[in-house]
Amino acid sequence: MSEGMVEQRVAGGAGPELDLTGAAWQSSSQGAGDVQVAFVEGWIAMRNRRTPEVPALVFTPAEWRGFVLGARDGEFDLT
Template identity: 75%
Template sequence: MTRNPAGDTRPELDLANATWQSSSRGARGDVQIAFVEGFVAMRNGRNPDGPALIFSPGEWRGFVLGARDGEFDLT
């Protein structure tokens, strides 16, 4: 387990065999997600060897709901 800046603990997930899903209809998209051991991992598909963000199910739900509500709309 590792501790993030907020003090929460995260498991050290083995993402080597994760099944990554692309955000763009089958092509290699910029954002990819994988469901691993009850968590959601998100990475940059153009840099698959780079770091991945790890979300708990509650954090992922908050992120998705915020995106649907336009919380991250920069226009």
């Protein structure tokens, strides 16, 4: 695996080797969160802006849609 190629983990096993070195990471325009996402080669990568050296989580489009819809519905709210 060359430098910049990162083997990510996805649900159910190992994910693809994605080159995230040139990824266009996007941060939320709302709140003070540290989550960033990037859309790379048909996958969605998510990382913590404060610790970019930690491997990103990688989602398929279907997994990402499920996550986003769950977040909108309050599935992950602490209250």
